[in-house]
Amino acid sequence: MTSQSGPVTPVPPRRVEVRHLKGQAFEVSVRGHTLITDQPVEADGDDRGPTPVEVLVVSLASCVAYYAGRFMERHHLDREHLRVLADFTMADDRPARVARVHLRVLLPDELSRSRLEALRAVVDHCTVHNTLRQPPEIRIEFG
Numbered sequence: 001m002t003s004q005s006g007p008v009t010p011v012p013p014r015r016v017e018v019r020h021l022k023g024q025a026f027e028v029s030v031r032g033h034t035l036i037t038d039q040p041v042e043a044d045g046d047d048r049g050p051t052p053v054e055v056l057v058v059s060l061a062s063c064v065a066y067y068a069g070r071f072m073e074r075h076h077l078d079r080e081h082l083r084v085l086a087d088f089t090m091a092d093d094r095p096a097r098v099a100r101v102h103l104r105v106l107l108p109d110e111l112s113r114s115r116l117e118a119l120r121a122v123v124d125h126c127t128v129h130n131t132l133r134q135p136p137e138i139r140i141e142f143g
Contacts, residue, residue: 025049053090057101061086063128068105071122075115081108 017029018037024045025038037052039045050058065084072079083106091099105123123129 021048022046053088053098056098057086057088060101060126060128060132061103063126064103064105064123067123067126068107068119071119072107077111078108082106 015030018026019029021027021036023038024043025036025048028035028037035055036049037055038048039051040047043051045051061084065082068084069079069082071077072082085104085106087102087104088098089100091097105119111119
């Protein structure tokens with residue numbers, strides 16, 4: 001397959017490795033970085049790290065923050081005190097899932113209406129948000 005700019009080069013897959021530590025805790029390794037996921041004490045965990053669901057929300061919120069920060073950088077705006085708050089609610093029916101995520105982008109400076117709308121358009125299309133809108137194919141194998 002070719003495009004106007006030449007042949008399309010396939011993007012190589014990336015790898016995340018997850019291994020059991022103890023109890024409900026797992027060590028996650030990606031590109032030389034490590035984090036721990038666990039469950040809260042009330043869910044039989046030791047609360048050594050965020051839950052996988054919290055990591056999902058963290059991914060979305062930090063992706064929005066990254067896109068907002070890049071927008072602000074491109075427009076020579078202060079991003080030093082940029083923050084994103086994320087509240088989420090679990091569904092009360094099955095299957096178990098996050099039902100709602102509310103993100104609030106806290107800007108260090110007030111933006112004009114047109115610049116705020118431009119920022120909204122940018123952060124609304126962060127990679128994680130796009131992935132949730134158009135879910136990837138997921139295949140689980142055992143072996």
